Amino acid sequence: MMVELEELQQSARRVMHDLGLAATEDVVWSQIIELGWLLVSLPENMGGLEAGIKGAAIMHSELGRGLSTAPYLPAMLAADIISQSQADARDQLLESLISGELITTPLADSDITLSDNRITGTAIAVQAADQARQILVATSAGECIVLIEPAQTGVEIIPTPTWDQTRNLFEVQLTDIELSKQIVLAEGLSAVELTRRMYSLRDFALSADAIGGANALLELTVEHLQSRVQFKRPLAMFQALKHRCANLKTSVLAAEAMLSAALADATALDSNTARTHAMAAKCCATSMFSSLAEDCLQLHGGIGMADEHPCHLFLKRALLNNHLSGENNAYATAIGRSLAQPCRP
Structure with missing residues (x-):
């Protein structure tokens, strides 16, 4: 570095x-x-x-x-x-x-259409939409990327309660929003390429978020095992728990390696190759984080279930990360299909 x-x-x-x-x-x-x-x-x-x-x-x-x-x-x-x-x-x-x-934007795939120069659809998982001056949305078919002011007629912001207490998400329903009255950032091929770039950046960001959260939670867990005493010995002295923590650290390092390699290869973020690398990194890191969070909660014992302990906050964030941007199962299918085809830029 x-x-x-x-x-x-x-x-x-x-x-x-x-x-x-x-x-x-x-x-x-x-x-x-x-x-x-x-x-x-x-x-x-x-x-x-x-x-x-x-x-x-x-x-x-x-x-x-x-x-x-x-x-x-x-x-x-x-x-x-x-x-x-x-x-x-x-x-x-x-x-x-x-x-x-x-200026905020959806953190999940959304169904937004453009017909007769009017935008209609629902932007999903829009963080802090209630605080935003503008919302950046891309149409599903790639016709354009626009900035929409939430105060105008035809925009409805609906809170989306989730288990994750660390992010306030909203659905933004758009009804017959006139394109000519919005700020258009890109149209045509440029919009397609910038949308692909945005989705790749979103996946890389969620990968990094998951890795950071996983490292922090694992450190908290190891600290707990070192201080918690059973049978006159710290829990960290039990070989089975040592091996379990070592396996968890290995999974974090594997996700870090995949993200690092993907970032190194993603020279053109609007390319199909970068998109595949970003999906793979996101799929690996977020699934690792949710699995690690479940194990760490178990390693904390009863205290990990307590509302006063931060362990549950990591778990809930990890589970939401699995579903943001794109479902991991759908990503795995898309990655498999791309690998089965000849590489193209």
């Missing part, structure tokens, strides 16, 4: 540690804006750090470790797509987003 990325990781870890696990959304968001974390992957000519997808993955991993409640992921996706667009208002949009005016 480059020195600059190591320093970025250490800085983010210190900040998230000081804030505490699952700090409130407004507190975490204000820190993100104050420290300029939305600039991490943006190019230098737009005022960013130009750390690329690897820098973004580091940030998502550290926020995952801290069970971040802030809508950093959708905001980062919006910032990237806006920066890649040719919209006349691009610079103004980035400036307002970086200053704290949230």
Whole structure:
């Protein structure tokens, strides 16, 4: 890892540690804006750090470790797509987003159609939609990517309760939204490529989030086993539990290796190859996280079930990560089909 990325990781870890696990959304968001974390992957000519997808993955991993409640992921996706667009208002949009005016986007596949220049459908798993100034949506058939203001007629924001207490998600129902009155970021082939890029970035981010959360939870579990005493010995001294923790650490390292390899190969984020790598990394990391979280809860014993202990927060976040972006079973099928075909850019 480059020195600059190591320093970025250490800085983010210190900040998230000081804030505490699952700090409130407004507190975490204000820190993100104050420290300029939305600039991490943006190019230098737009005022960013130009750390690329690897820098973004580091940030998502550290926020995952801290069970971040802030809508950093959708905001980062919006910032990237806006920066890649040719919209006349691009610079103004980035400036307002970086200053704290949230632009969010769905974290799951949504059914949004364009017919007679009107947008209709439902955007699913839109984090912090109730706080957003604008919502970035891509039509399902790839005709366009637009920014929609939630205050206009035809937009209804519906809370979506989930087990995960660290993210506030909403459904956004769109009914006959006139395209000409929205900010269009991309159309045609450009929209198709940027949509593919956005979905790849979303999967890489969820992979990093899962790995960060898994590492943090495993560290908490090992600490518990070292301090909890049974039969006059710490639980960490029992060989069966040692082996179990070693296996869990191996699964985390395997997911880290897959993500690292996928990021290294994803030179063109709008390519089919990058899309396949991103799906594979997401499928591996999120399934690992949910399995690890279940094991760690068992290793904590009764205290792991207590509402006052953070173990359940990791488990609920892990289970939701499995379903965000795309279902892992569907991803596995898509990956298998892509591997069965000749490689194409």
